[in-house]
Amino acid sequence: MASQDHLNKMQLRQSYRNVWHTDLMSTIQADFPYCCFAIWCAPCVSYLLRKRALYNDLSRYVCCAGYMPCSGRCGESRCPEFCLCTEVFLCFPNSVASTRFLLQDEFNIQTTQCDNCIIGFMFCLQQLACIFSIVACIVGSEELSEASQILSCLADFVYCSVCACMQTQHKVEMDKRDGKFGPPSVMAVPPIQQMSRIDQPVPPPVGYPPQPAYGQPYGYPPPPQTYGYPPPPQAHGYPPPGYPPASYPPPGYPPSGDPR
Template sequence: MGNILCDGSPIESDPRYRFQGRQWETSMMDAPCNNCKGCFLAMFCPCCFAYHLRVLALEGRMENYSCCQGYLCPTCTSKCIPGQDSCPEFCLCLEVTLCENFAISSTRFYIQDQRQIMTDPCDNRIIRFNNCVQILSFVCHILAIFFRELRHLAHLLDLFADLVYCMVQACMQAQTHHELTLHPTAVDYGQAPRTITQQPTASDKAPLMGHQAPPAYSE
């Protein structure tokens, strides 16, 4: 379990580990110190801040918007979510409200792919720790359905999982905001990074930040 929580190794299908020559301006671990304002806004207004960052990432060109920018089930979302072309602002509002964690991760993926930023192993450790906590809370809630004595533990784990998620998403959004503040567009870096032979696709992903809602128990 410890190896899973602390593992920063790449996923074999993640091409972002093959990006060369450009790193994040700040890691997720250092983002609260390097971007206090962004971390504060993300902590207390996560949905609004996620909307703002997606608009900044798209450089205000909402005609380039798609649900989760095509990183999550692009075939399904393109057919099941109408209005992406005619009213992208409304669709983005729904995305950051109903699928906040996926919206935040998608913006970060988009920035990373557009600017060819290498994946930080420490960032992966933080995201994986969050995902493990969410899974542990979810499993405990399932067990609590059958064993009533576990319900108090499930609620405590759920509270801990929510706190971890709030901190991780704030660090992730602060990191993305810091990058966009220092370099509003991909051409603002000066020297172009070395390119890779294979461009990322929707199926090539680093860990997504997860978050689960607890079930309601029947007495």
């Protein structure tokens, strides 16, 4: 059941439409000192970023941000600081990925195709280095063993670089959230004139004369305004509207003194 929930979460994450404030290729330019800090002290950076992602409230902390089967079962409520330290040192890759998923789910952020290619290349290189190491142990060839070691060093270098860029990306995104690049953007319901096309002005006609109002024959002038007077007689009907009077004969008829 939990695995199905995680699968549904991953599928839902593919429909996100927002993007990161900076992609992985631009993180070094966005914040070079922090990127260096993330390379040389990656677990400390992961600790600080998770705490900041939780708005500095570790009472909300759950192991691996609730994305792992062990989440909520490690005594986080009793000592969240110690549990977070244990997570970032013993499960460093999961700690970085959990912080990333936490930010993506909070702000509906999608991962760009370029970022997916970089992360996928990092994982494939690690798997390839592991396969080469296993083959080198089985065959016992010194040349293959040296090649596997070189490939393992290259995979570790790529992994550390990509993780540092990812953590810098998370930091820049939280800077944007906290208003360090200007007032934070608050999502609100758009005004009614932007939600309804009825309230928008009608564009001027192009190439055609304006169409008459409903009920008015085309080519005839509009009916005159009466300004409180009774309407004129009908053009094709008799008697006119309002005739005969409501009471007949009218009051006061015949006049006084009439012999009739």
